[in-house]
Amino acid sequence: MQMDDTHRAYHKRLSFAEILGNYNGASPSRSPHFLFMQIGPYSLPNALFVAPMAGVTDRPFRQLCRQFGAGYAVSEMVSSRKDLWHTLKTSRRVNHEGEPGPIAVQIAGTEPAMMSEAAVYNIDRGAQIIDINMGCPAKKVCHKWAGSALMQDEALALRIVEAVVAACAPRGVPVTLKMRTGWCQSHKNALTIARAAEQAGVQMVTVHGRTREQGYKGEAEYDTIAAVKAALRIPVVANGDIDSPEKAREVLRKTGADALMIGRAAQGRPWIFREIGHHLATGEHLAPPLVAELRRALLEHLQDHYGLYGECTGVRSARKHIGWYLRGLPGGEAFRARMHALQTCEQQLAAVAEYMDALAQQMDRLPLVNDGVALEMAL
């Protein structure tokens, strides 16, 4: 990926750790962990993570986020159901060709034995880190609720963690856990589960600052994440509603977390990672990307996307990404409406290129985003 001069200078000049070292803003979050983010044996280039999002963070999008400054990317979840492993959907999710390490795969399920088998299956296909999903609000596996529903049954949650760790540890693969603050407002048990998970050998915990009951409604709260961070020795990652450099700084201040995970705000805006990194390092804001840079990134993303999904599925599933990129841009809505008539990769690529060329006639750089609107629309 090519970058304009401002961004190239930023990337070349300093690593994230170095720029954080130079950062002289007062922030209680500048713990050594934040400078030297490590999961098991893996050192990460920085502590800004792209969140796993089923149907969004496929390999092409993860790679794009990394190119734009994300230090770590977990795959979309893979079900622990064996009967799904041969499906096209799962085979795409377990394909990590050309992906830079560490390759982290998230698994979802409700049975300890199936989850440990799923861990081994993914390790055999290149996974270097296994993440257990206790964060997704609406995933049914084996006719039982998996994901964050596991937080309702602490004993089962722990048995799953223990089984997965037992399968991964002999293979030298760290296990991480992603969860919510709890099942519901009156049952916020993230701290209990996080402590037990650490005890059982989990090496990093991510907490999304909502309960399962909330789904994606309301606002993320960070007190529970702060409590988890204060209680654990392993790295803790804060997640939920981080949609701007200022918000990133605020969440770091409130939680003291070792890393930040960003989901919806990266949809159509993968450069948010370098924007946040730059702001945390310098207190200043990077200029928005040049239209020419977005043009290149978007066309490259589409090519990679078609490469993974093929023409028929790829053209359809690329529409949501294109829609996100063009959100809020002049003529973006009209383009989205027209785009549904385009059936081939060639047509879609040509239309996007034409749109971007017309946009470049109107502006050099993208406009500043209204973050609140961006998140609302991404749901």
Ligand SMILES: Cc1cc2nc3c(=O)[nH]c(=O)nc-3n(C[C@H](O)[C@H](O)[C@H](O)COP(=O)(O)O)c2cc1C
């Ligand atoms: C479309 C979509 C798919 C998601 N899929 C997963 C998933 O597969 N596994 C998971 O742990 N969380 C999943 N999540 C939750 C995100 O990882 C993240 O915790 C949540 O979106 C909050 O972060 P954000 O406010 O930065 O978006 C998903 C979220 C969205 C919006």
